[in-house]
Amino acid sequence: MSPRTLLFPMAVGGLGTAQVESLRSLVERISLAHHRTTRQLLSYLFRSSSDGMSASAPSEITRTWCVHTDSELGRVLIHRLQVATGQALATTTLARFGGPLSLSNVIHLKKSGKVRYCPICLENDLLEQEIPYGRLLWELRGVSCCPLHGVQLHSSTGCGGVGGKRIALQSRPRAIGVCPDCGSVGRRCETPILIKAGSVDLAIAHSISKVLALSEEECELVTGPAVREGIKAVVDCRFEGNTIAAARAAGIGRGSICTWLKKHTSVGLAPLVQLSIAGGADLSAMLVGRFVSADVHATAVELKNRLGRTYLRSSATADEMRQHLSNALECDEAPSFKRAASALGVSTEALRAAAPVLAKALAAKHRVQREIRSGDAYSHALSVYMQARSALLSRGKAVNQKSLQLHSGLKASLGRHGPRYRAMHDVLSDPARFELPS
Numbered sequence: 179m180s181p182r183t184l185l186f187p188m189a190v191g192g193l194g195t196a197q198v199e200s201l202r203s204l205v206e207r208i209s210l211a212h213h214r215t216t217r218q219l220l221s222y223l224f225r226s227s228s229d230g231m232s233a234s235a236p237s238e239i240t241r242t243w244c245v246h247t248d249s250e251l252g253r254v255l256i257h258r259l260q261v262a263t264g265q266a267l268a269t270t271t272l273a274r275f276g277g278p279l280s281l282s283n284v285i286h287l288k289k290s291g292k293v294r295y296c297p298i299c300l301e302n303d304l305l306e307q308e309i310p311y312g313r314l315l316w317e318l319r320g321v322s323c324c325p326l327h328g329v330q331l332h333s334s335t336g337c338g339g340v341g342g343k344r345i346a347l348q349s350r351p352r353a354i355g356v357c358p359d360c361g362s363v364g365r366r367c368e369t370p371i372l373i374k375a376g377s378v379d380l381a382i383a384h385s386i387s388k389v390l391a392l393s394e395e396e397c398e399l400v401t402g403p404a405v406r407e408g409i410k411a412v413v414d415c416r417f418e419g420n421t422i423a424a425a426r427a428a429g430i431g432r433g434s435i436c437t438w439l440k441k442h443t444s445v446g447l448a449p450l451v452q453l454s455i456a457g458g459a460d461l462s463a464m465l466v467g468r469f470v471s472a473d474v475h476a477t478a479v480e481l482k483n484r485l486g487r488t489y490l491r492s493s494a495t496a497d498e499m500r501q502h503l504s505n506a507l508e509c510d511e512a513p514s515f516k517r518a519a520s521a522l523g524v525s526t527e528a529l530r531a532a533a534p535v536l537a538k539a540l541a542a543k544h545r546v547q548r549e550i551r552s553g554d555a556y557s558h559a560l561s562v563y564m565q566a567r568s569a570l571l572s573r574g575k576a577v578n579q580k581s582l583q584l585h586s587g588l589k590a591s592l593g594r595h596g597p598r599y600r601a602m603h604d605v606l607s608d609p610a611r612f613e614l615p616s
């Protein structure tokens with residue numbers, strides 16, 4: 179007889195395949211099966227207070243569901259759920275790649291209420307089992323289609339049922355495959371339009387899905403040295419060893435590949451996807467140090483638009499954008515308007531359109547603060563250069579741009595007329611203005 183566990187285990191959907199279930203989906207299905215809400219189940223899992231995260235963990239998790247990387251929260255959740263159900267769950271997140279790969283920025287940005295799914299996968303699940311499950315693949319940034327069915331993922335627009343009764347808020351079922359409003363299993367109340375996926379989107383989805391399908395034994399072969407070996411193999415085979423040409427074709431920073439190979443830093447998953455597709459290489463082979471040709475093509479711009487750092491698809495509403503801006507305005511150090519937009523993952527145009535007055539106010543506040551900062555930098559540079567000047571003069575040495583910078587150790591960028599440059603210029607042209615009366 180197998181040992182008793184706190185919760186009864188539920189088979190992980192698509193285990194060992196690219197269609198593997200996400201940790202979020204599993205938590206939700208286990209909750210439903212135990213007639214608990216996800217919050218109740220999570221509160222139970224985090225009830226012990228041996229670590230500091232217990233009290234706030236459930237609400238933190240359900241707010242964003244950012245548990246699919248190697249974050250501390252994700253690791254603790256997966257560990258506790260494994261103990262509670264007695265089953266291995268390592269493949270339900272990306273955490274197993276967390277050592278050699280950097281997993282920041284790999285999760286699709288969205289609010290927990292908004293889900294994406296492949297309508298055909300959901301249909302097929304319905305034929306096989308009671309509750310359709312959510313794929314880990316659907317949670318990942320850059321993935322916008324189902325590689326199995328070649329259609330774009332559908333972003334749920336909410337319940338499509340007309341006139342029917344809505345389920346009371348506290349007893350709504352929370353699962354990717356169930357409509358929370360009317361309880362329709364398989365979200366049959368929604369009528370998503372099937373849109374054929376483009377070739378680049380398909381290439382990305384295929385490439386990432388093959389990585390998800392790696393078994394735990396294969397994952398052990400994904401190490402820092404192996405990944406570097408794989409990168410080198412692709413650059414050698416496809417770009418004649420030229421890292422800059424490879425980076426350009428992949429739409430990533432020109433020095434990135436060189437840095438990965440030389441400095442032994444961990445490599446982001448997204449740029450690796452970009453490099454593998456640009457080089458027509460199989461990503462899952464690349465991760466274990468081999469070059470295997472793959473029939474994929476995409477331009478640098480196409481790859482960058484889908485996977486690049488600055489391009490974030492965000493589903494922020496106008497209200498959220500206004501709130502975000504007013505929060506930014508209250509900061510002691512106001513961010514620039516551009517930075518505020520990218521922090522939320524929206525374009526500057528969208529942010530400005532949502533709250534024109536706040537946008538103007540933030541830009542103005544940032545400008546004033548920058549002027550104050552640059553004023554400080556100017557007066558600091560001024561006093562440093564004046565000291566250097568008198569030291570040079572006392573030794574009978576020439577005072578010029580070069581000697582001032584050398585002696586003070588404070589470099590002024592000459593290409594940019596910044597505060598240091600202005601200070602140096604003023605010290606050289608009219609030092610008498612700044613001399614203290616002796």
Ligand SMILES: [Zn+2]
Nearest residue numbers: 296299324327
């Ligand atoms: Zn599908």
Ligand SMILES: [Zn+2]
Nearest residue numbers: 337357360367
């Ligand atoms: Zn519904």
